[in-house]
Amino acid sequence: MPIIKTDNLIKKFGDFTAVNGLSLEVNQGEIFGLLGPNGAGKSTTLMMLTTLLKPTSGTARVNNFDIVADPDGVRKSIGIVFQDPSSDDTLTGYENLKLHGMLYNMPAELRERRIKEVLELVDLTNRKDDLVKNYSGGMRRRLELGRGLMHHPKIIFLDEPTLGLDPQSRENIWDYIEKLSKEERVSVIITTHYMDEADKLCDRLAIIDKGKIVALDSPTNLKKVVGGDVINLKIKNPDIESIKKLDFVKNINSKDGTLSLSVNNANENISELLAVTGRVESVELHSPTLNDVFLHYTGREIREESAEGGWSERIINYRSKK
Amino acid sequence: MNEINGILAIWYREFKVFLREKSRIVASIVNPILWLLVFGGGLGSSVSIPGVNYQAFIFPGILTQSVLFSSIFFGVYIVWDRKIDFLKEVLVAPISRTSIFIGKVIGGSTDSMIQSVILLLVGLALENFGMIQGIYFSPYSILLALIILFITTVSFVSLGLIIGSQMESPEGFQLISSFLVFPLFFLSGALFPIDKLPIWIKPFTLLDPLTYAVDALRNVILGISQFSLMFDLGIMLVFLVLVILLGGLAFKRMKV
Numbered sequence A: 001m002p003i004i005k006t007d008n009l010i011k012k013f014g015d016f017t018a019v020n021g022l023s024l025e026v027n028q029g030e031i032f033g034l035l036g037p038n039g040a041g042k043s044t045t046l047m048m049l050t051t052l053l054k055p056t057s058g059t060a061r062v063n064n065f066d067i068v069a070d071p072d073g074v075r076k077s078i079g080i081v082f083q084d085p086s087s088d089d090t091l092t093g094y095e096n097l098k099l100h101g102m103l104y105n106m107p108a109e110l111r112e113r114r115i116k117e118v119l120e121l122v123d124l125t126n127r128k129d130d131l132v133k134n135y136s137g138g139m140r141r142r143l144e145l146g147r148g149l150m151h152h153p154k155i156i157f158l159d160e161p162t163l164g165l166d167p168q169s170r171e172n173i174w175d176y177i178e179k180l181s182k183e184e185r186v187s188v189i190i191t192t193h194y195m196d197e198a199d200k201l202c203d204r205l206a207i208i209d210k211g212k213i214v215a216l217d218s219p220t221n222l223k224k225v226v227g228g229d230v231i232n233l234k235i236k237n238p239d240i241e242s243i244k245k246l247d248f249v250k251n252i253n254s255k256d257g258t259l260s261l262s263v264n265n266a267n268e269n270i271s272e273l274l275a276v277t278g279r280v281e282s283v284e285l286h287s288p289t290l291n292d293v294f295l296h297y298t299g300r301e302i303r304e305e306s307a308e309g310g311w312s313e314r315i316i317n318y319r320s321k322k
Numbered sequence B: 001m002n003e004i005n006g007i008l009a010i011w012y013r014e015f016k017v018f019l020r021e022k023s024r025i026v027a028s029i030v031n032p033i034l035w036l037l038v039f040g041g042g043l044g045s046s047v048s049i050p051g052v053n054y055q056a057f058i059f060p061g062i063l064t065q066s067v068l069f070s071s072i073f074f075g076v077y078i079v080w081d082r083k084i085d086f087l088k089e090v091l092v093a094p095i096s097r098t099s100i101f102i103g104k105v106i107g108g109s110t111d112s113m114i115q116s117v118i119l120l121l122v123g124l125a126l127e128n129f130g131m132i133q134g135i136y137f138s139p140y141s142i143l144l145a146l147i148i149l150f151i152t153t154v155s156f157v158s159l160g161l162i163i164g165s166q167m168e169s170p171e172g173f174q175l176i177s178s179f180l181v182f183p184l185f186f187l188s189g190a191l192f193p194i195d196k197l198p199i200w201i202k203p204f205t206l207l208d209p210l211t212y213a214v215d216a217l218r219n220v221i222l223g224i225s226q227f228s229l230m231f232d233l234g235i236m237l238v239f240l241v242l243v244i245l246l247g248g249l250a251f252k253r254m255k256v
Ligand SMILES: Nc1ncnc2c1ncn2[C@@H]1O[C@H](COP(=O)(O)OP(=O)(O)OP(=O)(O)O)[C@@H](O)[C@H]1O
Pocket: A013, A016, A018, A036, A037, A038, A039, A040, A041, A042, A043, A044, A045, A083, A193, A306
């Protein structure tokens, strides 16, 4: 039985449809990804699955509890790390965790043991008595990760867990996520707009665009759809018709003067391709990435950087607001 | 058990935050003392109220004022919780909205009551040093005063939370709460006897729930009053039940 099952989930804000008929199943124990650009509806989906927003229509079951009829059952089954910082920065790391344990009705003894364990897991043991104000963005993220799984949830939701972090902190977080998936045997739902993150972590993922699933499979299978290799050509006046005639070229996407081709055996065939295209400004060749998959399905690229800025910037914004 | 732990959790957090905000604690105690000594002392020389010294007369009013301000203002914290997304952490936990409301009310009331106790002790000290005259403290009057202040606190913390739970921005909260706080305060007779006011204002003073808190406090601390203690307490309790019910409702409707 799937641990999460959604059926035609829809969320509208006024006339605007943020989530548009989402149907998917997540299996017990897997790391499942929601990959999509800014505004795709990832956070809105998580808000509905975690009972913080009511769907406009459609249903979903989380750990076999209906999200509308039995929100309490859902809440007892889940942990979540929100996209924006949600710890109290006037408290210490330890106090935030203690508060969490109390909110989840953990007996004092178990609570203290779990606090020790998760602090260990996210490497914050020796900073536990510092105010969260004085944490770096990455430390705060790690604290909230530890907090989210402290009460032994069956499912943990991670909303852009590495948004705005430096490469090293990101890899740290990836390690923690893999560790907790193995050691704590929780099912993980992660949203991201980083391709590499989705590729590395997820067993399966749904690519979401404008509130809709455009593709759903394992990263490997998704990349197989693009097939072969990817060649990007920067070219003034491409003769698309004659490129199409080449039998090793399987698909062509054209965008802003760049042609993106999926090609069989690119290394062998590239000279023949260049003979047909004539003069090009630049050539780039790689094995397919999830970015190519997204391009394949939507004709657009996922933008790497979020417009409103990352996690740490938001913390800074918030501090200056205070 | 579940819900009780949730209430304790919220209380624990509010109390920790309270202890960390030293400047707020200091201000909430220094301001009323300034009112009492400077305002009361200055104006006191020109106002005469039969049978009682002016500073003593406004002492219950200043106590109520301090409770009113800090209680309603407490509601802004939930707006901040929403702004920093801490509210999501609380709302996604397996406890009811009612428990969250109760935890917040207890949290805010604790802050106000600590201030009230300190202010009562300050009053006691000032009276002992002869800096204000005419206040008669006994263990019995102090106990009654604390009960009256407690009912007032819980009522106005609830009112502040009702406003806070529906507001998106701290500025919006500030605006709405000042619209409420100042009329409540000035109409309550905290600084002057209501029977000295123009006749057309009088009905408004009777609509102000704070009027009855001030009157009850004057009754137990100074032995002067407009209404009987039972009448004052009765109205205060009706108001209390009303805002608590509304508060529970407001929290049920509250969005993340
Ligand atoms: N409360 C709201 N009221 C109105 N519109 C909203 C609300 N919440 C989200 N939206 C809109 O719904 C769309 C989806 O938002 P959502 O936050 O789910 O996107 P996302 O995939 O998480 O994007 P990001 O990568 O930026 O976090 C956006 O266009 C957003 O502006």
